[in-house]
Amino acid sequence: MSEKGLLTGSFFMQGDIACAEGAIVAGCRFFAGYPITPATEIAQRMAERMPQVGGTYIQMEDELASMNAVLGASWAGVKAMTATSGPGFSLMMENLGLGIMTETPCVLVNVQRGGPSTGLPTLVAQGDMMQARWGSHGSYEIIALSPSSPQELFDLTIRAFNLSERFRTPVLVMTDAEVGHMTEKVVIPPAEEIEIVPRRKPRVPPGDGYQPYLPDEDLVPPMAVAGEGYRIHITGLTHDERGYPSTSDDSAQWPLIQRLVNKIRLYRDEIIQVEELNLDDAEVVVVSYGIAARAAMWPIELARREGIRVGMLRLITVWPFAEEKIRDLAPRVRAFVVPEINWGQMALEVERCAAGRAPVYLVPHPGGDIHKPERVLAAIRRAVA
Amino acid sequence: MSEPIRYMEVNSRGVTEVTQERHPMNALLREERLPHIWCSGCGIGTALTCFISALLKSGLDLDKVVVVSGIGCTGRVAGYVQLDSFHTTHGRAIPFATGLKLANPELKVVVFSGDGDLVTIGGNHFIHAARRNIDMTVICVNNFNYGMTGGQHGATTPVGSITTTTPYGNYEHPFNLPYLAAASGAVYVARWTVLHVRRLEKALGEALAKRGFSFVEVISPCPTNFGRWHKQRTGLDTLKYYHEKGVIRHGADPKNVDIELGGEIVEGKFLDIEKPTFLDSCAGIVRKAIES
Numbered sequence: 001m002s003e004k005g006l007l008t009g010s011f012f013m014q015g016d017i018a019c020a021e022g023a024i025v026a027g028c029r030f031f032a033g034y035p036i037t038p039a040t041e042i043a044q045r046m047a048e049r050m051p052q053v054g055g056t057y058i059q060m061e062d063e064l065a066s067m068n069a070v071l072g073a074s075w076a077g078v079k080a081m082t083a084t085s086g087p088g089f090s091l092m093m094e095n096l097g098l099g100i101m102t103e104t105p106c107v108l109v110n111v112q113r114g115g116p117s118t119g120l121p122t123l124v125a126q127g128d129m130m131q132a133r134w135g136s137h138g139s140y141e142i143i144a145l146s147p148s149s150p151q152e153l154f155d156l157t158i159r160a161f162n163l164s165e166r167f168r169t170p171v172l173v174m175t176d177a178e179v180g181h182m183t184e185k186v187v188i189p190p191a192e193e194i195e196i197v198p199r200r201k202p203r204v205p206p207g208d209g210y211q212p213y214l215p216d217e218d219l220v221p222p223m224a225v226a227g228e229g230y231r232i233h234i235t236g237l238t239h240d241e242r243g244y245p246s247t248s249d250d251s252a253q254w255p256l257i258q259r260l261v262n263k264i265r266l267y268r269d270e271i272i273q274v275e276e277l278n279l280d281d282a283e284v285v286v287v288s289y290g291i292a293a294r295a296a297m298w299p300i301e302l303a304r305r306e307g308i309r310v311g312m313l314r315l316i317t318v319w320p321f322a323e324e325k326i327r328d329l330a331p332r333v334r335a336f337v338v339p340e341i342n343w344g345q346m347a348l349e350v351e352r353c354a355a356g357r358a359p360v361y362l363v364p365h366p367g368g369d370i371h372k373p374e375r376v377l378a379a380i381r382r383a384v385a
Numbered sequence: 386m387s388e389p390i391r392y393m394e395v396n397s398r399g400v401t402e403v404t405q406e407r408h409p410m411n412a413l414l415r416e417e418r419l420p421h422i423w424c425s426g427c428g429i430g431t432a433l434t435c436f437i438s439a440l441l442k443s444g445l446d447l448d449k450v451v452v453v454s455g456i457g458c459t460g461r462v463a464g465y466v467q468l469d470s471f472h473t474t475h476g477r478a479i480p481f482a483t484g485l486k487l488a489n490p491e492l493k494v495v496v497f498s499g500d501g502d503l504v505t506i507g508g509n510h511f512i513h514a515a516r517r518n519i520d521m522t523v524i525c526v527n528n529f530n531y532g533m534t535g536g537q538h539g540a541t542t543p544v545g546s547i548t549t550t551t552p553y554g555n556y557e558h559p560f561n562l563p564y565l566a567a568a569s570g571a572v573y574v575a576r577w578t579v580l581h582v583r584r585l586e587k588a589l590g591e592a593l594a595k596r597g598f599s600f601v602e603v604i605s606p607c608p609t610n611f612g613r614w615h616k617q618r619t620g621l622d623t624l625k626y627y628h629e630k631g632v633i634r635h636g637a638d639p640k641n642v643d644i645e646l647g648g649e650i651v652e653g654k655f656l657d658i659e660k661p662t663f664l665d666s667c668a669g670i671v672r673k674a675i676e677s
Contacts, residue, residue: 029488030484030487030488032480032483032484051671051674051675052675056487056488056667058483058487060480060483060513061480061509061510061513062509064476064477064480064510065477065479065480065483065509065510065513066480068473068474068477068480068481068483068484069480069481069483069484069487070484071473071481071484072453072471072480072481072482072483072484072485072486072488073484073485073487073488074484074488075471075484075485076484076485076486076488076489076492077488077489078488078489080484080488094474095474095477098473098474098477206448226451226469226471226485226489226492227448227449227451227469227489227491227492228448229448230469231448231467231468231469231470232469232470233415233463233464233469233470233471233472234470234471234472235463235464235471235472236472236473236474237472244415244417244418244464245464245472
């Protein structure tokens, strides 16, 4: 890594900046983006930093182009990222699908703001959580991470790159305007303490029968890129193991879609990270993520002072959803309380997995601010009433 | 391919029918994917043949040549060439190609797609890649309609044309593609019909050799969806039309090469200039700033 690649040390750093630095540490050397509040600082930092570390920054004409340029860069063998917010995230959905279908490692950061439409450009929301899961058309599985602090935004950006290479798929960092614009202590460890997952390369030389979509045992195919002599063909059409379109019947669609889903779903234990707090004796479990989880810490503390045994399950990985955790907890708790800065998205997942064995109380918020502590506290009280 | 391949060879001695066990361009075609999907009389195959001929003569390292296509009939080119090739989303071949080129400047990046893909849905990317002078060759097969979806009108359809979505005649003004490319910042702009194969091949060779955003418009028959409405029921009818209406005018001002229904088709090399590419300028300015 070049001299300026890693700024080891302790910093007072904005979340967006920490995200950019995390990407650089992870090996990102290509950034394509389009200015949008509250993600712009990531692009600005990358414009400054990419040339310093031998990478490329390009400001594209829109988010459609940004997402495509990132995919192209990844197929040129370079780790690549883009960052955006709601409206831009919507524009990226089609080509996120191209990334999923062609199994292109890359990272897409969404610094969420209030919507729908132009909404609240400078203010927080978590309204794109279901869009992250289902926003592109067709059947697929996705990986999405949700940080609660600038430090975690740094750490999870590195992890997003690692997961994208490990599973050969785009990975989403679903942060928000609060975390992105918050300035806090961020510690960047020395290089030897940071795990970096390299790209899985073909084990046969060009001309020796390499097939771009012939998977290893773990369902992930090794990846040749442009210019290496493999003469690959890559398409967004349903394709066979050679990468050739196969669209006259469902014979290629079955194995392809099953593999795209299973390569993530079967390895969800490796992907899912949660933080558990006081779950052993909890009668009420607050399930939350990102800035909403952080804002729930104080009402949880207040409730415990009142004698309510309340714990927290904080989703660090939001997709795939930590279903086993909810299924395990459901029979032994009185209720789940889900504060999130939207009108009920991840709460639907909690309900699905609780399957009627425990009630789920959503604490909605339309965006524009974080929850007032008393609203979450009221929901916890109601849950034990 | 078990069937022997028959084709007509045209040279200075005349026309001879040749039979071969393998396709003559087998080295650069994915034979196992043939036959292709293009209709009888379509010009895309001719455009591809000219491209492959130009490529074989170019001296380029073929392991470093990448073909990127979008969606549509011409979008299928990427799937037939025995090169690193990407069949992307509708209209987005150029930004995908931009990412490839900037992340690995050693690559020779060619975008090969249709008019609907490149200048209608993808028009914004087209003008911005030209403006930035990204080092890529863009080959646009223009058949004046959306062939893959059954012949709808698009941004290149001449006024008055009948298509499935202009049943009373097209009343939108079309783009003049050489003018659009030149005005946006391209350094090389040419147009040929698929009747003029030698000239087309030469233009493609020049475009491949050019540093910067080079653009070749290839006017092509679409008997199935466009010709049928315009008294050109076969590809041959359209080639005869090109023979009658084609006018070679090298150096013509691109703003004067509009295509009108029944009017002349001006062909030739309209622009060939030098300008620093995106990467040239980026390296120059950034290095200076970082070192100071």
